[in-house]
Amino acid sequence: MQDKKIVGTCTRKDQFTYEEELKCLQVELLKFQNHVKNKGLKILMIFEGRDAAGKGGTIKRITEHLNPRGARVVALEKPSDIEKTQWYFQRYVQHLPSAGEIVFFDRSWYNRAMVEPVMGFCTERQHHKFLKDAPVFEDMIVDDEIKIFKFYFSVSKKEQNRRFESRKTDPLKQYKLSPVDKKSQGLWDEYSLSKFMMLSSTHTTNAPWTIVRSDNKKKARINVIKHILNFVDYPDKININKIKVDKDIIIYGKDEAIKMEKEFKFTLKTQ
Numbered sequence: 001m002q003d004k005k006i007v008g009t010c011t012r013k014d015q016f017t018y019e020e021e022l023k024c025l026q027v028e029l030l031k032f033q034n035h036v037k038n039k040g041l042k043i044l045m046i047f048e049g050r051d052a053a054g055k056g057g058t059i060k061r062i063t064e065h066l067n068p069r070g071a072r073v074v075a076l077e078k079p080s081d082i083e084k085t086q087w088y089f090q091r092y093v094q095h096l097p098s099a100g101e102i103v104f105f106d107r108s109w110y111n112r113a114m115v116e117p118v119m120g121f122c123t124e125r126q127h128h129k130f131l132k133d134a135p136v137f138e139d140m141i142v143d144d145e146i147k148i149f150k151f152y153f154s155v156s157k158k159e160q161n162r163r164f165e166s167r168k169t170d171p172l173k174q175y176k177l178s179p180v181d182k183k184s185q186g187l188w189d190e191y192s193l194s195k196f197m198m199l200s201s202t203h204t205t206n207a208p209w210t211i212v213r214s215d216n217k218k219k220a221r222i223n224v225i226k227h228i229l230n231f232v233d234y235p236d237k238i239n240i241n242k243i244k245v246d247k248d249i250i251i252y253g254k255d256e257a258i259k260m261e262k263e264f265k266f267t268l269k270t271q
Helices: 018-039 055-063 115-119 124-143 157-169 179-184 188-202 217-230 253-270
Strands: 042-049 071-074 101-106 146-154 209-213 250-252
Touching: 018 055, 018 101, 018 217, 042 055, 055 071, 055 101, 055 146, 055 217, 115 124, 115 179, 115 188, 124 146, 124 188, 146 217, 146 253, 157 179, 188 253, 209 217, 209 253, 217 250, 250 253
Parallel strands: 042 101, 042 146, 071 101, 146 209
Antiparallel strands: 209 250
16 A cells, blocks of 8 residues: 655644654645745844754755755854944845845854853943844834844753753764853853843844744754744745644743843842
8 A cells, every 4th residue: 555645734743753744744844935936025144042953954854855946045154343333233234135036144243142241242332232233223123124034943962061062973964062061061151141132132123032942952853943934924825723832942032031030139139
């Protein structure tokens, strides 16, 4: 008896393997990309998070079958001496999407909200100025009809350390290791405070944050794609019931900030 082939449709998650569900969602992403091209839409997706949180792997699965002519990944190196003298957002502007394009930022201007202040790569004044300027900059982007998705991948300290150790022994992952990675575990609390400040200051109606619990990489990837598909329209879209997100994985940015504030207050009381 021949197996039935299922094309372009999904059933319940517990009836499918990760690969099958991912393939189904990637078909939907292709439909979405075709719509973006046909309508001349401009889509920007920002992926942030601690080192080894799973940003790059998720971007890879999203873009795996997209047409590269209409989908770009931007992963900038540290700024040059000239770029350091420019308006902070200047080097990012040239990479924003044109009509019919989807652009993925593997880290973005939010380096100044997390890595730079924690590692001492910017001054306190520059950090606080950024937190005020970023929402204004993003409002300008949205006013130019660019739709923004902002994802923050939240990995636990234990899981981050496990992934760092894996990178040390896996020759295919060793290129990911950096001096900054080695300091991340020791600066965990500093990064947590910077994350809270970032969410509190830059989660806006026009450009909200979506928190992704990413200790389980596969669940994170699947739910990020589902979240995207929930917030975009395109022809022949899959049934909405088949792209429901796991609310334990996908968290509203404002809710995460409130939760972190309560945790900080509790910690201060118990010290």
